[in-house]
Amino acid sequence: MLRKFFSYYKPHKRLFIIDFTSAVVVAILELAFPVAVQWFIDQLLPSGDWNQILTVGALLLLVYILSTVLQFIVSYLGHKLGINIETDMREQLFTHVQRQSFRFFDNTKTGHVMSRVTNDLFDIGELAHHGPEDFFIAIMTFFGAFAIMFQINPELAVIAVIMVPFLCWLVAYCNIKMNQAWKNMYSKIADVNARVEDSVSGARVVQSFTNEEFEINRFKVDNGGFRLAKLKAYKVMAGTHSSIYMMTRLVTLVILVVGAWFSFNRNLSYGEFVSFILFVNVLIKPVDKISALLELYPKGMAGFKRFLDLINQEPEIKNRPDAVEVESLHGNIIFDDVHFKYDEHKEVLQGIDLAIRPGETVAFVGPSGAGKTTICSLIPRFYDVDKGAIMIDGIDIRDMTTHSLRSQIGIVQQDVFLFTGTIRENIAYGKLDATDSEIYEAARKAHLQDFIASLPDGYETQIGERGLKLSGGQKQRLAIARMFLKNPPILILDEATSALDTETEKIIQQALNELAENRTTLIIAHRLATIRDADRVIVVTEDGIAEDGTYEELVEKGGIFANLHHIQFQQIGH
Numbered sequence: 001m002l003r004k005f006f007s008y009y010k011p012h013k014r015l016f017i018i019d020f021t022s023a024v025v026v027a028i029l030e031l032a033f034p035v036a037v038q039w040f041i042d043q044l045l046p047s048g049d050w051n052q053i054l055t056v057g058a059l060l061l062l063v064y065i066l067s068t069v070l071q072f073i074v075s076y077l078g079h080k081l082g083i084n085i086e087t088d089m090r091e092q093l094f095t096h097v098q099r100q101s102f103r104f105f106d107n108t109k110t111g112h113v114m115s116r117v118t119n120d121l122f123d124i125g126e127l128a129h130h131g132p133e134d135f136f137i138a139i140m141t142f143f144g145a146f147a148i149m150f151q152i153n154p155e156l157a158v159i160a161v162i163m164v165p166f167l168c169w170l171v172a173y174c175n176i177k178m179n180q181a182w183k184n185m186y187s188k189i190a191d192v193n194a195r196v197e198d199s200v201s202g203a204r205v206v207q208s209f210t211n212e213e214f215e216i217n218r219f220k221v222d223n224g225g226f227r228l229a230k231l232k233a234y235k236v237m238a239g240t241h242s243s244i245y246m247m248t249r250l251v252t253l254v255i256l257v258v259g260a261w262f263s264f265n266r267n268l269s270y271g272e273f274v275s276f277i278l279f280v281n282v283l284i285k286p287v288d289k290i291s292a293l294l295e296l297y298p299k300g301m302a303g304f305k306r307f308l309d310l311i312n313q314e315p316e317i318k319n320r321p322d323a324v325e326v327e328s329l330h331g332n333i334i335f336d337d338v339h340f341k342y343d344e345h346k347e348v349l350q351g352i353d354l355a356i357r358p359g360e361t362v363a364f365v366g367p368s369g370a371g372k373t374t375i376c377s378l379i380p381r382f383y384d385v386d387k388g389a390i391m392i393d394g395i396d397i398r399d400m401t402t403h404s405l406r407s408q409i410g411i412v413q414q415d416v417f418l419f420t421g422t423i424r425e426n427i428a429y430g431k432l433d434a435t436d437s438e439i440y441e442a443a444r445k446a447h448l449q450d451f452i453a454s455l456p457d458g459y460e461t462q463i464g465e466r467g468l469k470l471s472g473g474q475k476q477r478l479a480i481a482r483m484f485l486k487n488p489p490i491l492i493l494d495e496a497t498s499a500l501d502t503e504t505e506k507i508i509q510q511a512l513n514e515l516a517e518n519r520t521t522l523i524i525a526h527r528l529a530t531i532r533d534a535d536r537v538i539v540v541t542e543d544g545i546a547e548d549g550t551y552e553e554l555v556e557k558g559g560i561f562a563n564l565h566h567i568q569f570q571q572i573g574h
C-alpha cells in the first residue's frame, strides 16, 4: 500500500525534490543556529572586535533571510505537492466512478462517494505533504541535535534526552484524547449536515405538513449536541496545549538549573550553556511533529485504503478487446433466451425471447415489478444478461463498444433528471456541440418554444436544482427536446405515471409521436390511452412474456391485457 501511495508522487518528482531539499536545509540551519550562538558568545564576545561582530551579524542576517525564503518554499510548495496529489486522486476517483456500471450505483450510497471525494482525499493530501517530509526532518533534527549536544557535554545531553520519553508519552496520551474528541465532533457535525440536507431538500414536504416547529426542534437537539462535542474538543485541545507547554518548559528549566551547576563545576562555558538551552527546543520540536504524524498517518492511510477499494473495483460492463464501433443501427432488436437477475435471490427475467423489427413501436405493459424496465435496461447494456444474448442488427451487443451502442439509444426516463443550469445547457446535454439553431429546432419540435419565449431570460433561464423551477410537463418536454438533438435510431420511453392535465398530455403525446417517427421505439406504458397507436403490445408478467400482439388483437383475445383495458377504461369512465 505504501508503494502504491508513493507512486502518486511520481508526476510531481521535481516539486517533491525542491520541497524536500529546502526542508533539509532549513533543518540544518536550525541546528547551526545554537552552534553559531555558542561561538558568538565564547569566541567573538571576549575579543571585543566590533567589526567582526557586525560582519557576523550581517552574515547571520543573510542566513535568516535564506531560512525565511526556504521556510516559505517548504510551506507553499509542500502544500502544493499535497494539493496536486489530492487533485490527481480526486480526478482519478471521479473518472472511475463515471465509468462504473449501474450495479455499482445500485449498491453504493451517494454520501459515501461524496465523503471519499472530499474528506478522505483531504486527509490523504495532508499526509502526502507532511508524511515523508516531516518524518525525515523530525528524525534528522532530533538525532542531529542530540549528536551536537553530546559533543558539547555528554552528561547534560543524556539528562536532556532522558526526559524526552516522558514528553512523548504525554504527547501520545493527549493525542488519543484529542482524536476521540475530534471523532465525536465529526460524527455530530455529520448529524447536523444530514438534518440540514433532509430539511432543505424536503422543505416542501415539511411545509405541506406544517412541521416547521418540529424540524426546528429536531435541529436544535443536533445543533446542541454538536456545540457540546466541539466545546469538549476545544477543552481537550486547551488541556493538551497547556500540558505540553508545561512539560517543555520543565525540560528547559531542568537544563537551566543542571546546566548552571555544570557551568560552575564542570567547565561548561557560557556559550555552551546558552546553546544547550537553545538545543533543548530543537530537540523537543520533532516530538511534536512526530505526534502530529501519528495522528495524520492512520487517518490518511485509512482514507487511502478506502480510496484504493473504490479504485480497484473493476467496472462490471467493459468493452471486449475486439469490440466494434457501431454506427447508424437500424434497430432490429432480438432477445434470445435472456436470463437476468439483479442479485442471487430472484431471477427477474427467465428465458425471454423477443424480436422487434426496425422502426416498430412496441409497448410493454404488465403489473408493477414484472420486469418491463429491466428488459429495457438490458438493451443499452446497463446490466449484462446472465444467460442468452441480445442482438441488434445481428450483432451481439456485448461485441459493440458501450459508447457506440449507447449513442444509438435514447432514453426518456419517467423521472426526468435535469442538471442545475440553464434551459439551453439542459437541452444541449443531448448533443454537447449542438449549434444554437439545432437547439431552437429541438425546442420547437418538443413544443417548448412558447414556454421558453414567455420567460424573461428565455433559453438562459436557470431551472434550479434538478429542474425544480419547472413543472412536470415542462421537464418532460425538455427531456424530449434533448432526445431530438441526440437523434438516436432506438428510443426507450419510460412513460410518466403521474397524470398530467389533458392539454399538457396531448402536447407531450404529440411531441413523443413525432420523436418516435422513423425510430424503433420501446414504450414502458402505464396508461393504455397513450399506446393506442403502438404497432405491438407486449404483456410482461413475473413469468415472462404472456401476450404479444396488436392492441386490438389482445383486447379481443380476452386475456390479461383485455382485463387491464377494461379496468382502465372503466375507471376513466369510457
Ligand SMILES: Nc1ncnc2c1ncn2[C@@H]1O[C@H](COP(=O)(O)OP(=O)(O)OP(=O)(O)O)[C@@H](O)[C@H]1O
Pocket (backbone or CB within 6 Å): 106, 342, 343, 348, 366, 367, 368, 369, 370, 371, 372, 373, 374, 375, 524
Ligand atoms: N436496481 C435493482 N436492484 C435490485 N432489484 C431491482 C432493481 N431494479 C428492479 N429490481 C427488481 O426487479 C424486478 C423488476 O423490476 P422492474 O423495474 O423491471 O419492473 P417494472 O415492470 O418496470 O415495474 P414498474 O411498472 O413498477 O416500473 C422487481 O422485483 C424489482 O424489485
